Amino acid sequence: RAFFGDPLMVWFFPDPAxxxxxxxxxxxxxxxxxxxxxxxxxxxxxEPVGVxxxxxxxxxxxxxxxxxxxxxxxxxxxxxxxxARAREVxxxxxxxxxxxxxxxxxxxxxxxxxxxVGRQGVGGELLERGLAAARDAGLVACLxxxxxxNVPFYEAHGMSVRHEVRLGSDGPTSWAMAxx
Numbered sequence: 001r002a003f004f005g006d007p008l009m010v011w012f013f014p015d016p017a018x019x020x021x022x023x024x025x026x027x028x029x030x031x032x033x034x035x036x037x038x039x040x041x042x043x044x045x046x047e048p049v050g051v052x053x054x055x056x057x058x059x060x061x062x063x064x065x066x067x068x069x070x071x072x073x074x075x076x077x078x079x080x081x082x083x084a085r086a087r088e089v090x091x092x093x094x095x096x097x098x099x100x101x102x103x104x105x106x107x108x109x110x111x112x113x114x115x116x117v118g119r120q121g122v123g124g125e126l127l128e129r130g131l132a133a134a135r136d137a138g139l140v141a142c143l144x145x146x147x148x149x150n151v152p153f154y155e156a157h158g159m160s161v162r163h164e165v166r167l168g169s170d171g172p173t174s175w176a177m178a179x180x
Contacts, residue, residue, distance in 0.1 A: 041054075043113070052129070074086065099176040
């Protein structure tokens with residue numbers, strides 16, 4: 001629900017009936033990845049209300065024995081979007097890697113808060129946990145946001161816009177932000 005109106009998710013999944021399910025499937029895969037190879041912070045009240053997922057530098061976790069688990073992010077996007085559109089989206093998104101600070105760095109892949117608890121400090125709490133961990137590790141923290149409403153939020157937490165780029169010919173604008 002936190003990403004239902006997000007410009008990137010609307011661009012990826014324009015059908016509002018499909019979007020929540022596609023986001024849940026995609027973000028579930030990201031959660032598995034970052035629980036193994038990154039950092040996941042959860043904010044809870046009586047139940048989870050927010051999550052931040054970070055890509056952390058270092059070698060990836062060892063692959064489990066046996067066959068590769070499916071689906072992959074690319075496979076999932078292809079299933080939802082079709083092969084041609086998934087390639088188009090992938091190509092448009094590929095410009096973002098070159099805009100990030102040199103490695104090593106901590107990359108905030110997503111920060112989502114249940115809309116029912118928005119504007120109660122949950123997002124700031126989650127962001128600050130990751131930023132503090134990055135500082136303690138001597139890392140620059142960075143992110144890409146496609147939601148213009150998020151830019152002032154991240155700036156209030158010490159991040160600044162480093163680059164602004166339009167994704168593809170019909171995609172949203174992305175703001176590449178970083179600390180330091």
